[in-house]
Amino acid sequence: MDETKYNKIADSCKPKSGIVKNCINAFIFGGVIAVIGQFLLEFYMELLNVGQEKASAPMIITIVFITCLLTGLGVFDKIAKHAGAGTFIPITGFANAMSSAALESKSEGLIQGIGSNIFKYGGSVITYGIVSSFIFGVIRYVFKI
Amino acid sequence: MSSKSSTHFFHNVYVQSTGTCAGPMEHTGPLGSYFDVYFDDLYCHQKTFEKGEREMQKVAINSCLQKAKKKPNDIDLILGGDLTNQITATSYTAAQYPVPYIGIYGACSSSCLSMGVSSMLIESNYFSSVLAFVSSHNATAERQYRYPLEYGIQKPETTTYTATGAGAILLSNEPSDIRIEAVTFGKVIDFKQTNVNDMGRAMAPAAYDTLKQHFTDTNRDFNSYDLIVTGDLSDYGKKILTKMFEEDNMEVNHYNDCGTLLYDIEKQDVFLGGSGCACSALVTYGYIMDQLRQKKWKKVLIVATGALMSPITIMQKESVPSIAHAISLEVCD
Numbered sequence: 393m394d395e396t397k398y399n400k401i402a403d404s405c406k407p408k409s410g411i412v413k414n415c416i417n418a419f420i421f422g423g424v425i426a427v428i429g430q431f432l433l434e435f436y437m438e439l440l441n442v443g444q445e446k447a448s449a450p451m452i453i454t455i456v457f458i459t460c461l462l463t464g465l466g467v468f469d470k471i472a473k474h475a476g477a478g479t480f481i482p483i484t485g486f487a488n489a490m491s492s493a494a495l496e497s498k499s500e501g502l503i504q505g506i507g508s509n510i511f512k513y514g515g516s517v518i519t520y521g522i523v524s525s526f527i528f529g530v531i532r533y534v535f536k537i
Numbered sequence: 538m539s540s541k542s543s544t545h546f547f548h549n550v551y552v553q554s555t556g557t558c559a560g561p562m563e564h565t566g567p568l569g570s571y572f573d574v575y576f577d578d579l580y581c582h583q584k585t586f587e588k589g590e591r592e593m594q595k596v597a598i599n600s601c602l603q604k605a606k607k608k609p610n611d612i613d614l615i616l617g618g619d620l621t622n623q624i625t626a627t628s629y630t631a632a633q634y635p636v637p638y639i640g641i642y643g644a645c646s647s648s649c650l651s652m653g654v655s656s657m658l659i660e661s662n663y664f665s666s667v668l669a670f671v672s673s674h675n676a677t678a679e680r681q682y683r684y685p686l687e688y689g690i691q692k693p694e695t696t697t698y699t700a701t702g703a704g705a706i707l708l709s710n711e712p713s714d715i716r717i718e719a720v721t722f723g724k725v726i727d728f729k730q731t732n733v734n735d736m737g738r739a740m741a742p743a744a745y746d747t748l749k750q751h752f753t754d755t756n757r758d759f760n761s762y763d764l765i766v767t768g769d770l771s772d773y774g775k776k777i778l779t780k781m782f783e784e785d786n787m788e789v790n791h792y793n794d795c796g797t798l799l800y801d802i803e804k805q806d807v808f809l810g811g812s813g814c815a816c817s818a819l820v821t822y823g824y825i826m827d828q829l830r831q832k833k834w835k836k837v838l839i840v841a842t843g844a845l846m847s848p849i850t851i852m853q854k855e856s857v858p859s860i861a862h863a864i865s866l867e868v869c870d
Contacts, residue, residue, distance in 0.1 A: 393742070393781065395728050401784065402738050405776040407694045407809065414691060463687050472689025479689055488689045496685035499585040513688065 414476050421471070421478030429455060429482075452483055459487035464495065489513040544721040544754035550656040551713040552706060552866070553666070555822035556601025558593040560675065560701025562807065563819055566800045571823035572702070573600040579676050579701060586676035587626065590619065593703040594630040594672045601668065601705035609634045612707070616640075616655050617670040618647035619814060620678045620699075627672070636668075645769050646723075646843030647671045648704065648818040649862040653720035655708050656864075665710050672703035673813030682733070682848055695735040697771045698807035700799060704818030714869055715829050718836075721754065721863040723747035725845065729856045733846070736812055737774025739857040740842040744770060745781045747840055747861040759790040763834035764825070768817035768841035768861070769796040771809035795820035795841075817841040821866075829868050839864045 432454050436447035462468040468488050472479045479485060490510050497509035511518065531537070557572040564575035574596050576582070581589035594617070602609065615634055618641040619626040631638040643650035651669035658664045676686050678699040684690065708717065726746050730739040744767045752758055759765060759782075770778060775794040782789045795817045796810030821839050828834050842861045851857075 393745075393784075398728050398742060398781075401780050402741070402777050405773060405780055407773055410694060463689070466687060469687050469689040473691055475689075476691035480691075485689070488687070492685040492687035492689070495687055496680055499587075513684070 417474050418476045418478035421475035422482065423478075425455070425479065425482050425484060455483055456487040459484045460491040463488050463491040468492075486514050486517060489517075542754040543723075543750055544719055545657065545660075546719045547656050547660045547717050549710045550659045550708055550717040551711060551869075552715040552717065552826065553607075553709050553711065553713055554601050554605035554707050555826050556597040556599070556604065556705040557819055557823040558596040558600065558703045559819055559823075560593075560815075562675075562698070562805060563700055563702050563799060563811075563815070566805060568799060568820065568824045571827055572819060573597070573823075579674070586674060586680070587621065590621070590626045590672055590674035590677050590703070591630045593674070593701070594619075594626060594670055594705075595633065597672070597703040597705040598630070598634075598668065598670055601670075601707050605707050607666075607707065609636055612636050612666050612668050613664040614639065614655075614658065614667045615670065616651050616658075616667055617672075617705075618642050618651060619672045620644065620674075620681070622681060626674075626677070627670070630670075643841075643860060643862065644843030644845055645673070645812055645814050645816065646841040646860050646862050647814045648768070648821065649720075649839055649841035649864045650722075650843075652706060652708070652717065652864050653722060653862055655706075656717045656720055659708055659710055662710075666707065667709070668705060668707050670703065670705035671814040671818050673699055673701065673815040675699045675701045675813075678813060692808060693732075693734045694808065695732070695737065695771070695773055696808040697736055697769060697796060697810055697812035698800070699813040700769075700811040700816040700819065701813075702815035702819045704815065704822040706822055712869065715826065716867055716869050717864060718867040719751075719755065719865040721747055721751040723750070723861040723863070725858045725860050727856055727858040731851075731854065731856050733851045733857065735773070736769070736844050736857070737771035737809065738777060739844055740859040740861070741770055741774045741777040741781065743859040743861040744768075744774075744778055744840050744842050747863050748778075748782075751838070751840075751863045751865075759788060759792060762791060762836050762838045762865075765792045765838045765840065766798070766817070766820065766825070767792075767794045768839075768843070769810065769812035770794045770842060771796050771812070772802060773809050774842075798824070814841075825866070829866060832868055835868050837866045839866065
């Protein structure tokens, strides 16, 4: 049996993909997180008597804090397996990537464990975030946008 | 496809006893009552998951020795493997026993590989009693091959769940009620599958090749056995394997997969079934041995499958080579 024939057989037995259900779940969960974010934003604007821009920092910190707490309690992954992109794409995904990696590597100590592994999964976001902001900075400077 | 014979027959290799230690998910699965000891926590009362895995191996070995009424000193050799880097779980466990040790690695096929190698050492009269043991641990394997335990992502539908547990088997030349009749060592098969979340699809060709070789060498087929199990092909891999044999106009009977026997894949959150060395070891040393001892089955073929990639080769976009080894178990009349 060659690879082409094998792939044909394997494709014919493939389990059903849950793409529609996953998309709906992601839409709902992502939407709920956005609503919570909006609520927190309005709350901080009212509480601190500041504008939207200044209130967004404490809002993000609160969301990150809740995510890390839920990750530590072992709840976040159980929500995320249903939510998919709904929790992965917002800041919750980034916070979970960092806290879960830190938790996992605590047995190797503060320096070689947590310190070096905390960015294992979130590191790419930071690296390419900086690279792309540099590129866009240059473009803006050159073209005086 | 099948060239020269790779099946070896044994006349003097008997199963003295088996020992099993299961994790929480395996204990609550359909075969939970067949395991000697279980832990309801992945740490197994230890500080790290890695130590937990070793604890499970120790518990399984001790249970196996206890059942055979043997002490570690009575054993000539211990032989084992696991999934952690440099098979450290196995070697650290072996350090606790004053017995010569051989470490082996065949990924999830290690259960049949360790039984096969042990049987050859006994049959050749170099050793009279060998204890073979394997383990896998969901947390240590996930961490090494995939993501942190608490990492929140949606896994693809073809994913399998690494079983937590350890199994040990004591083999010797002293006659008993079950014997190892034959082993077929498999070749490494690479059908250029690259999806690390679809091990069933990557390993099914290896199981097919080894089974085909076994059938050719022994002039047998599916009907020659009361049960044929593959190690951890998952529900998907099981379907592929069945279809591959159907393409050859071969009747597929009495066939199942340890990954789908160990868990209730409808109710338990294990995706398409279990994987890992413990998957085939728990099912074989716990459930199948029990059925053989009760003489419900006479002849069973275990085909443990293994995916031989590493996290580095996967990141370098290489394919997943796989292997399968078959062990034929028989009730002595």
